[in-house]
Amino acid sequence: RDEKSSEEGDPIRTRDVWFTERDDKIALSLKHDGKLYDVQSDFQKVEVYKTQAYGNLLTLDGMVMTSEKDEYVYHEMITHIPTLTHPKPKRALVIGGGDGGTARELLRHDCYDEVVMVEIDDKVIEACKEHLPGIASAFGNPKLNLIVDDGIKYVKEAANGSFDIVIVDSTDPVGPAEGLFTVEFYKEVYRILSDDGIMVTQSESPRFNSKVFREIYQVYRSIFGQDKVHCYLAYIPTYPTGMWSFSYSSKGKAHPLNDFNAEESKAFAKKHGLKYYNEGIHQAAFALPNFVADMIS
Ligand code: AAT
Numbered sequence: 001r002d003e004k005s006s007e008e009g010d011p012i013r014t015r016d017v018w019f020t021e022r023d024d025k026i027a028l029s030l031k032h033d034g035k036l037y038d039v040q041s042d043f044q045k046v047e048v049y050k051t052q053a054y055g056n057l058l059t060l061d062g063m064v065m066t067s068e069k070d071e072y073v074y075h076e077m078i079t080h081i082p083t084l085t086h087p088k089p090k091r092a093l094v095i096g097g098g099d100g101g102t103a104r105e106l107l108r109h110d111c112y113d114e115v116v117m118v119e120i121d122d123k124v125i126e127a128c129k130e131h132l133p134g135i136a137s138a139f140g141n142p143k144l145n146l147i148v149d150d151g152i153k154y155v156k157e158a159a160n161g162s163f164d165i166v167i168v169d170s171t172d173p174v175g176p177a178e179g180l181f182t183v184e185f186y187k188e189v190y191r192i193l194s195d196d197g198i199m200v201t202q203s204e205s206p207r208f209n210s211k212v213f214r215e216i217y218q219v220y221r222s223i224f225g226q227d228k229v230h231c232y233l234a235y236i237p238t239y240p241t242g243m244w245s246f247s248y249s250s251k252g253k254a255h256p257l258n259d260f261n262a263e264e265s266k267a268f269a270k271k272h273g274l275k276y277y278n279e280g281i282h283q284a285a286f287a288l289p290n291f292v293a294d295m296i297s
Contacts (some may be wrong), residue, residue, distance in 0.1 A: 041123035076102035089164035095151035096170030180285030196252030
């Protein structure tokens, strides 16, 4: 509790209200100056808190999704790694990603003719447009085709080979995202990827969500092939344990390190003033601590 003395000598208490994301055994708390958005949608409880340390924070069903001050780590890492290792991606699909951060980063690349984003919950989009405008800045971009629908249904109906990059930027495997963690779904993603296509997903915290983490890598490998699936890490302070993983699965020959051009990455990061991604991070992100490598070997 922050306490200061007033001129009269009485303690002045600054606001002392905390948002806490609780799991069985660990919790993460952020002090805030109030709730800016609070709506129960058809799918989940959508809230935005004005936190003191991380700016406005989006939570879904009480779980942290993104915050103004650390969102760049997640959004730069989920987009630039696949885009800069694909020969020339023209069409990308984002499943989820309702805050708009993934679309914003993809659209920094001139190579895309179209980015399709399929978000199930229009309340997430509304909350972010109102309260996290820096993240939601791509919603007006003419290359963005925003569809409010279930991503599972969209993928099932999409044509064979119709996307160069598919990014699964979705919630944890509870609620509307449950079906996004099944073999059937990833088989459909594989089908709609072009021959040299790449799928990237957020693949949870190796430490915190170890069961899901192990299982989804088995699923990806059963579909893309044992040596076609790679894991990379980034550090996201507002997510449980701070260590977050992403998966990179390649349908064709694209390889996250062999097809990486350091000069191109460096120039891209500099041109756009990126805050996390650079040519060194790109390579380092694929170096896994032993306990993580063991979990998926
Ligand atoms: N960009 C980082 C934020 C997210 S939000 C994930 C989004 O996926 C949410 O807006 C949610 O409504 C959407 N979503 C969930 N299920 C579906 C579905 N079936 N189809 C389309 N969109 C869906 C990711 C946070 C990562 C989790 C960190 N713990």
